[in-house]
Amino acid sequence: MGQNRPLYKFDSMKDFHYSTIEKAIRYIRTHFKDQPSLEDIAQHVHVSPSHFQKLFTDWAGVSPKSFLSHVSVNYAKYLLRERQLSLFETAHETGLSGTGRLHDLFVTIEGMTPGEFKNNGQHLNIYYDAYPSLFGNVLIASTDKGICFVHFYENKQKAIENLRNEFPEATFKNEKKPSHDDVIKVIEGLPTKNKINLHVKGSPFRLKVWNALLSVPEGQLTTYKHIAVQAQSPDASRAVGSAIGANPVAYLIPCHRVIRNDGGLGGYMWGPDRKCVMIAHEKSKYYENPVTGILP
């Protein structure tokens, strides 16, 4: 399984890696029934098989062949079945044990005060910068109370615009902060030095939903319905969907760990492919080969 292995030698390689990997994953998802060979996949992403093999293994920690078994429609269904057996216990027991690599438990939400909320961020200093990450480029921003914005992006200017849009009256400084590095660490599944604070704005209902998400451990899945129950609105699955979609801090509030009750992947703000990659990658750290024997 090998966790904690260095994933890259150079940061600048990350983005190239990710786009190649994403392309490969997309190919695998749409062709999984054909069980494409290493050659097939490598050819599709225009890389030599041997190079692709290395690239992929460096990125994921498992070979493409092993990885293939993670990504399929049946995979999600399988997880769902497994989840039904033990979700309550595992989520709660593991969630509170504090052992292992449950970074999300170290994340706490501090809602914005009504004032900050209403003023659109007036008198708020916001420090932001763009970073490459395991799952593509991210724009990270923080106030002095905590992280307030994490968006994956294709177009940097657009992303910055979204950020300004979120807090129209705030003062922005293009400046790196130490807390930003912790965010990257979490995204890469590595331990962080410090506890991470979130400083986000949202209605009481949204905060409830986001808090519920924080109790979903890394590598596990839950459903919109289940979150609705936890938020004490058991019939509000759909509203939960919108609330999750409005999550301003990607990955830290793990909206990628929520799938449909029927086993479907569900939507994702930053593309279903990316969601699928995240799920598969997290899962691959826990099981070497979880679905052997149940593929079609």
Add this chain to the structure above:
DNA sequence: CTAACTCGCCGTT
């Protein structure tokens, strides 16, 4: 037995 469809849910804009 699945896959598509319908219709109800409920917090936001």
Add this chain to the structure above:
DNA sequence: AACGGCGAGTTAG
């Protein structure tokens, strides 16, 4: 009043 990152029940194959 309309619109979703949804779900349960129903129907068509």
